Amino acid sequence: MGDLNGLPSLAKVVAAHDLAAKKSLGQNFLLDLNLTEKIARQAGDLSQCDVLEVGPGPGGLTRGLLLHGARRVLAVEKDPRCLAALGEIAAVSGGRLQVVEGDALDVDVRALLTPPIKVVANLPYNVGTELLVRWLDPGPRDEDWPPFWSSLTLMFQREVAERIIAQPGGKAYGRLAILSQWRSTPRIVMSLPPEAFTPAPKVHSAVVHFDRLDEPRFPAPSKVLFRVVAMAFNQRRKMLRAALKGAAPDIEDRLIAAGIAPTQRAEQVSLEQFCALARTLAP
Numbered sequence: 001m002g003d004l005n006g007l008p009s010l011a012k013v014v015a016a017h018d019l020a021a022k023k024s025l026g027q028n029f030l031l032d033l034n035l036t037e038k039i040a041r042q043a044g045d046l047s048q049c050d051v052l053e054v055g056p057g058p059g060g061l062t063r064g065l066l067l068h069g070a071r072r073v074l075a076v077e078k079d080p081r082c083l084a085a086l087g088e089i090a091a092v093s094g095g096r097l098q099v100v101e102g103d104a105l106d107v108d109v110r111a112l113l114t115p116p117i118k119v120v121a122n123l124p125y126n127v128g129t130e131l132l133v134r135w136l137d138p139g140p141r142d143e144d145w146p147p148f149w150s151s152l153t154l155m156f157q158r159e160v161a162e163r164i165i166a167q168p169g170g171k172a173y174g175r176l177a178i179l180s181q182w183r184s185t186p187r188i189v190m191s192l193p194p195e196a197f198t199p200a201p202k203v204h205s206a207v208v209h210f211d212r213l214d215e216p217r218f219p220a221p222s223k224v225l226f227r228v229v230a231m232a233f234n235q236r237r238k239m240l241r242a243a244l245k246g247a248a249p250d251i252e253d254r255l256i257a258a259g260i261a262p263t264q265r266a267e268q269v270s271l272e273q274f275c276a277l278a279r280t281l282a283p
């Protein structure tokens, strides 16, 4: 058996397997192993964890995760062209890498993983936000939390990362900030320029690390919270007494009870205040 350090460079792998990047699959590859190991390190100690990687592509981050000592890596890749290259990594991984061909939006990964589980991925931009929302909101029943993962370490476009960590008072603050910060602690841990990727995308990227909170930061019924936040930000320029008119006939009283002035706009309302409002609106 060979070893991970004896594998060819990622540039050679891409050439040997003819992995010309496809835009439709959001393919912007990381070919610098120092960089991929650095990303893997942002997830902390992996030696006692199973890692879910979405979109391994030619396997740069996959190698980084294995070299960083992951107990096991489950890599879900949609592009069948990448499977042979990933097979070469699996062959020298000491049984630590399992590759599944499929769409990460469909594969039931829970059945294939043993807790504790960390998610680490250089996500395809076209499905990144959808996956994040699913991981942060596994269902309308509050018993669905805590989720199957203990942390997420994910690459996003810088602009999306800014929306995830945004605080009240700015344009970036919205549903994604509320959803992310209610049940986890997101922080930007790395910034990457376009040239870090092949091919270079138009925008800058950032890695966000989320540690899950076992209990939400403030109590609130999730279904009501997400509904009221969606209504508030769908008409973010309107005062809340107008934007939330459909939420309850006495919405002004409920806003006041939650400590929110009815003339405020969504982007001025803190997560704590949204949670208080969701509690007053709970059936």
Ligand code: SAM
Pocket: 025, 026, 027, 028, 029, 030, 031, 054, 055, 056, 057, 058, 059, 060, 061, 062, 076, 077, 078, 079, 082, 102, 103, 104, 105, 121, 122, 123, 124, 125, 127
């Ligand atoms: N992880 C590799 C790296 O860092 O070089 C590749 C990252 S590239 C931004 C995104 C990868 O996700 C591609 O390999 C692409 O084929 C894959 N992908 C795109 N959509 C996917 C989906 N729905 N499910 C699983 N993989 C997907």
